[in-house]
Amino acid sequence: MQIALVLYPKFTLLDIVGPFQVLVDVPGNDVVFVASNEGLVIDHTGRSGLVASARLGDVPNPDVVVVPGGLGDTELDASVVRWLRDVHATTTWTTSVCTGAIYLAAAGILEGLDATTHWARKERLEQLGARYVAERVVERGKVITAAGVSSGIDMALRLVEHMHGIGMAELVQLGIEYDPQPPFDAGSPAKAPAEIVELARAGLADQLSDEAVREVVEHVRSAS
Amino acid sequence: MQIALVLYPKFTLLDIVGPFQVLVDVPGNDVVFVASNEGLVIDHTGRSGLVASARLGDVPNPDVVVVPGGLGDTELDASVVRWLRDVHATTTWTTSVCTGAIYLAAAGILEGLDATTHWARKERLEQLGARYVAERVVERGKVITAAGVSSGIDMALRLVEHMHGIGMAELVQLGIEYDPQPPFDAGSPAKAPAEIVELARAGLADQLSDEAVREVVEHVRSAS
Numbered sequence: 001m002q003i004a005l006v007l008y009p010k011f012t013l014l015d016i017v018g019p020f021q022v023l024v025d026v027p028g029n030d031v032v033f034v035a036s037n038e039g040l041v042i043d044h045t046g047r048s049g050l051v052a053s054a055r056l057g058d059v060p061n062p063d064v065v066v067v068p069g070g071l072g073d074t075e076l077d078a079s080v081v082r083w084l085r086d087v088h089a090t091t092t093w094t095t096s097v098c099t100g101a102i103y104l105a106a107a108g109i110l111e112g113l114d115a116t117t118h119w120a121r122k123e124r125l126e127q128l129g130a131r132y133v134a135e136r137v138v139e140r141g142k143v144i145t146a147a148g149v150s151s152g153i154d155m156a157l158r159l160v161e162h163m164h165g166i167g168m169a170e171l172v173q174l175g176i177e178y179d180p181q182p183p184f185d186a187g188s189p190a191k192a193p194a195e196i197v198e199l200a201r202a203g204l205a206d207q208l209s210d211e212a213v214r215e216v217v218e219h220v221r222s223a224s
Numbered sequence: 225m226q227i228a229l230v231l232y233p234k235f236t237l238l239d240i241v242g243p244f245q246v247l248v249d250v251p252g253n254d255v256v257f258v259a260s261n262e263g264l265v266i267d268h269t270g271r272s273g274l275v276a277s278a279r280l281g282d283v284p285n286p287d288v289v290v291v292p293g294g295l296g297d298t299e300l301d302a303s304v305v306r307w308l309r310d311v312h313a314t315t316t317w318t319t320s321v322c323t324g325a326i327y328l329a330a331a332g333i334l335e336g337l338d339a340t341t342h343w344a345r346k347e348r349l350e351q352l353g354a355r356y357v358a359e360r361v362v363e364r365g366k367v368i369t370a371a372g373v374s375s376g377i378d379m380a381l382r383l384v385e386h387m388h389g390i391g392m393a394e395l396v397q398l399g400i401e402y403d404p405q406p407p408f409d410a411g412s413p414a415k416a417p418a419e420i421v422e423l424a425r426a427g428l429a430d431q432l433s434d435e436a437v438r439e440v441v442e443h444v445r446s447a448s
Contacts, residue, residue: 014245014400021238021373024269031271040275045248047255050272051264098401118401136405148401149245153374158407167420170410174424176238177322177342177372179411180404181360183382186394187403196391200398 001092001163003031004062006084006100007041007052008070008077014149015068015097016050022156022172023064026164034059036079044071056083064159065091069098069118069149081106093159095144097152104145105130113140118148119189120201134190147188153178225316225387227255228286230308230324231265231276232294232301238373239292239321240274246380246396247288250388258283260303268295280307288383289315293322293342293373305330317383319368321376328369329354337364342372343413344425358414374411377402 003023005016024031035041035052042049056079065087067080084107088094096104101117104110105128115130115138122132137155138145146155157178161169186192192200227247229240248255259265259276266273280303289311291304308331312318320328325341328334329352339354339362346356361379362369370379381402385393410416416424 012245013241017237017241020272021236024271031269033272045255047248048244048257048274050274136403137407147403148399150377150400150402150404154405154407161407166408170408170416170420171424171427173406173408173410174413174416174420175372175427176374177411178374178404178406179360179371179415180374180402180406181378182397182402182404183361183378183385184390184394184397186397187401189398191403192394192398196394196398200395203395203399 001029001063002059002061003029003064003066004034004059004087005031006056006065006067006080006103007033007035007050008080009042010044011041011068011070012098012149013043013045013048013050015070015100015152016066018150018152019066019095019097019156019159021176022153022160023066025175026160026168026172028164032059032062036077056080060087061090062087063091064093064163065095066152066156067096067100067103068152069096069100069102076103076106084109091142093142093144093162095146095155095159097146097155098148099124101125101130101145102128104143109143110145113143114138115140115143115145116147117145120148150187225253225287226283226285227253227288227290228258228283228311229255230280230289230291230304230327231257231259231274232304233266234268235265235292235294236322236373237267237269237272237274239294239324239376240290242374242376243290243319243321243380243383245400246377246384247290249399250384250392250396252388256283256286258286260301280304284311285314286311287315288317288387289319290376290380291320291324291327292376293320293324293326300327300330308333315366317366317368317386319370319379319383321370321379322372323348325349325354325369326352328367333367334369337367338362339364339367339369340371341369344372371412 033052098118110130114133117125257276322342334354338357341349
């Protein structure tokens with residue numbers, strides 16, 4: 001199974017590394033990072049990045065596609081959108097994490113379909129024709145979308161189950177010791193304190209510009 | 225706060241990207257990837273890697289150190305061990321994820337101390353003088369160790385709480401939508417089916433060589 005992990009400028013690192021770690025050690029899986037050009041693609045923080053070893057055009061028939069989110073969803077990488085439109089016709093699974101769903105929607109893949117994305121970007125997803133569902137992982141036929149950033153781990157474990165059976169998925173889960181124990185219960189807007197949700201929404205509305213984040217942070221600090 | 229994220233050949237990508245994503249967007253945190261040399265450091269799969277932007281010697285006084293696990297713990301990077309021994313004297317927090325604890329132990333930091341690591345490597349940790357504790361995150365003074373691979377997310381959220389308060393930690397958790405919902409309950413040896421634990425132990429005993437993994441996989445497939 002060829003699994004194409006898509007990179008584009010300002011992608012979010014954990015969005016794609018979660019699925020990578022779940023999928024890469026399963027024998028038979030051939031994982032490849034693809035982007036419009038080969039070489040280093042810088043993440044949304046500007047502090048890190050990953051290397052694409054193939055150009056999009058070099059991978060015309062992937063079995064599985066995973067599109068991460070990022071902070072670039074107001075300026076989509078058009079080459080990625082075109083490639084997604086083409087390859088989706090023959091994939092076994094087309095998937096996204098976080099605002100990667102914006103890419104799927106822009107490619108016409110989510111038209112009228114239930115899907116999820118980062119909670120703070122649901123309006124944008126709906127503007128592009130999808131029906132937002134507030135679930136961690138949404139499966140509709142061969143299209144699987146996952147919620148914000150860290151949800152790619154949950155999504156990829158389901159992919160392994162579909163592709164290789166539950167035994168393999170459990171083996172991977174145990175291998176990466178995925179027995180999560182978040183120290184706080186603030187991982188979704190339904191659970192986080194209302195004040196924190198408002199602050200996060202304010203910070204994220206402007207796509208987490210440094211200034212917006214700093215303002216939010218000052219609020220949080222003065223409230224602590 | 226300068227936060228040094230350590231890279232060495234055959235590190236595990238998710239081990240360090242989990243803490244990176246939690247720590248990097250918090251204003252005031254200056255996150256830097258360090259290794260014995262600048263440039264790309266290849267991960268344990270050989271399919272990916274991260275770029276070190278500084279050499280260990282260029283970062284002599286980090287406030288926080290995070291050491292990821294990897295498959296190289298039978299051949300430690302001696303320059304990392306020496307550097308850890310030096311910088312630990314002045315850090316505010318010295319932390320590890322997964323078999324990163326083997327590095328801390330080799331540097332003498334865990335002598336007689338409670339600590340955790342990947343469940344399959346606890347004997348190795350104890351051989352090096354630490355007292356293994358089967359908990360997800362173990363805090364003893366300024367030393368924080370976390371269990372296998374994915375546990376770095378939980379550990380880093382606690383670090384943010386210690387450094388910036390609970391409001392900031394909740395804001396980060398909501399930002400990365402860390403509301404984990406593993407589709408199976410096989411994330412620790414205490415929870416996974418006994419057969420899966422045995423298979424994983426067999427595969428991991430030989431440090432996940434390709435052959436060992438293939439054998440385990442065939443067992444799982446034939447059992448499914």
